[in-house]
Amino acid sequence: MKYDRVRDADPQVADALEAEVERQRDTLAMIASENHVSEAVLEAQGSVLTNKYAEGYPGSRYYGGCEHVDTVEELAIERAKELWGAEYVNVQPHSGSQANMAVYFAMLDPGDKILSLDLTHGGHLSHGHHANFTGQLYEVEQYEVDPETGYLDYEVLREHAEEFDPDIVVSGYSAYPREVEWDRIQEAAEAADAYHLADIAHITGLVAAGEHSSPVGVADFVTGSTHKTIRSGRGGIVMTNDEEYADAVDSAVIPGMQGGPLMHNVAGKAVGFEEALEPEFEEYAAQTVANAEALGESLQEHGFGLVSGGTDTHLVLVDLRESHEDVTGKDAEKALEAVGIVLNANTVPGETRSPFVTSGIRAGTPALTTRGFDEDDCRYVGDLIARVVNNVDDEDVKAEVAEDVQELCEANPLYE
Ligand SMILES: *Cc1c(COP(=O)(O)O)cnc(C)c1O
Numbered sequence: 477m478k479y480d481r482v483r484d485a486d487p488q489v490a491d492a493l494e495a496e497v498e499r500q501r502d503t504l505a506m507i508a509s510e511n512h513v514s515e516a517v518l519e520a521q522g523s524v525l526t527n528k529y530a531e532g533y534p535g536s537r538y539y540g541g542c543e544h545v546d547t548v549e550e551l552a553i554e555r556a557k558e559l560w561g562a563e564y565v566n567v568q569p570h571s572g573s574q575a576n577m578a579v580y581f582a583m584l585d586p587g588d589k590i591l592s593l594d595l596t597h598g599g600h601l602s603h604g605h606h607a608n609f610t611g612q613l614y615e616v617e618q619y620e621v622d623p624e625t626g627y628l629d630y631e632v633l634r635e636h637a638e639e640f641d642p643d644i645v646v647s648g649y650s651a652y653p654r655e656v657e658w659d660r661i662q663e664a665a666e667a668a669d670a671y672h673l674a675d676i677a678h679i680t681g682l683v684a685a686g687e688h689s690s691p692v693g694v695a696d697f698v699t700g701s702t703h704k705t706i707r708s709g710r711g712g713i714v715m716t717n718d719e720e721y722a723d724a725v726d727s728a729v730i731p732g733m734q735g736g737p738l739m740h741n742v743a744g745k746a747v748g749f750e751e752a753l754e755p756e757f758e759e760y761a762a763q764t765v766a767n768a769e770a771l772g773e774s775l776q777e778h779g780f781g782l783v784s785g786g787t788d789t790h791l792v793l794v795d796l797r798e799s800h801e802d803v804t805g806k807d808a809e810k811a812l813e814a815v816g817i818v819l820n821a822n823t824v825p826g827e828t829r830s831p832f833v834t835s836g837i838r839a840g841t842p843a844l845t846t847r848g849f850d851e852d853d854c855r856y857v858g859d860l861i862a863r864v865v866n867n868v869d870d871e872d873v874k875a876e877v878a879e880d881v882q883e884l885c886e887a888n889p890l891y892e
Contacts, residue, residue, distance in 0.1 A: 709744015774858025
């Protein structure tokens with residue numbers, strides 16, 4: 477992949493772009509929120525739609541000349557409705573965080589109460605963290621997973637909801653390896669007469685493909701990122717089945733919080749959604765989950781402890797304290813990055829270290845699966861991770877593993 481026209485205008489940026497293509501080709505992207513979009517999605521995102529102002533919605537814009545962007549946005553909406561079975565969809569949020577913001581701005585007033593999962597237990601900044609706008613605008617209490625099992629405890633959540641009396645209960649997580657029982661969270665929300673926002677940012681693709689149960693039709697609002705497991709253009713999406721809520725969300729997005737939508741990214745969403753409607757996408761999603769399971773089993777065979785004892789999704793969360801008292805999440809992340817395995821240090825339930833150090837690593841299979849990895853490959857990746865984490869300071873071992881990683885990358889090429 478060459479960037480000749482960028483190079484003519486700006487060799488420094490061209491160098492960085494080409495180096496990034498090489499980095500993605502030569503490393504294993506195991507950050508669970510990442511994926512590799514198709515060249516069709518890349519082309520749509522790099523299109524002339526970046527030039528167009530389209531404040532408003534299809535058929536009702538503030539500016540003229542919107543007939544073609546209307547087509548693109550309508551296609552994105554129609555395809556999203558088909559993928560997730562929602563009646564109303566807003567495809568304009570610039571990101572997953574903005575999708576959540578749209579729901580909060582639509583339904584809450586400053587000072588209202590949010591009940592959400594703690595960040596160190598797998599929640600997200602935009603669910604109420606004190607450093608985030610949500611923590612500053614709203615009163616937040618957080619629930620946790622059961623420290624013994626690593627699973628959500630729906631009974632405790634319900635009691636917490638009854639006691640705290642939130643205006644909204646937020647579900648959907650960044651580092652929860654198990655299937656979520658949406659109806660049980662809905663029960664907790666109803667017990668407090670609160671709205672329920674299910675944020676499926678990580679699992680949009682798994683839900684679309686039927687690999688994970690869907691909160692659409694259960695929760696009042698479903699938000700998502702469009703660049704994670706669904707593998708479309710970078711951005712966010714809001715869904716609901718209630719027309720009244722849909723109008724409130726549309727107004728919250730514009731004029732409430734955004735000006736012109738990123739129509740080139742909406743085009744990326746439309747193209748990615750079309751790809752996800754193909755039967756091959758179901759195979760992709762099923763393979764992604766099977767790969768995460770294989771990776772988890774391999775790690776367990778090497779003595780690693782997994783939060784919740786395994787996975788139902790695209791990711792595993794390793795609690796290093798169970799196998800490597802002295803290796804922190806950061807140590808493991810750094811050693812693995814040095815061999816070309818890129819994943820992230822992650823807090824674990826009952827975390828005893830700071831969020832910058834951590835006792836865990838999170839590893840996902842969406843991007844590897846896009847490259848064509850199967851269960852055997854992922855078991856082998858588990859072997860490689862174990863070798864590195866068992867030898868974080870051994871340069872010879874790391875040099876050997878780096879070669880093995882290169883071979884895997886070459887056997888599964890990317891952006892040829
Ligand atoms: C990734 C993620 C988001 C935010 O997505 P951005 O597009 O990075 O803003 C929101 N919620 C959850 C649970 C996520 O994992």
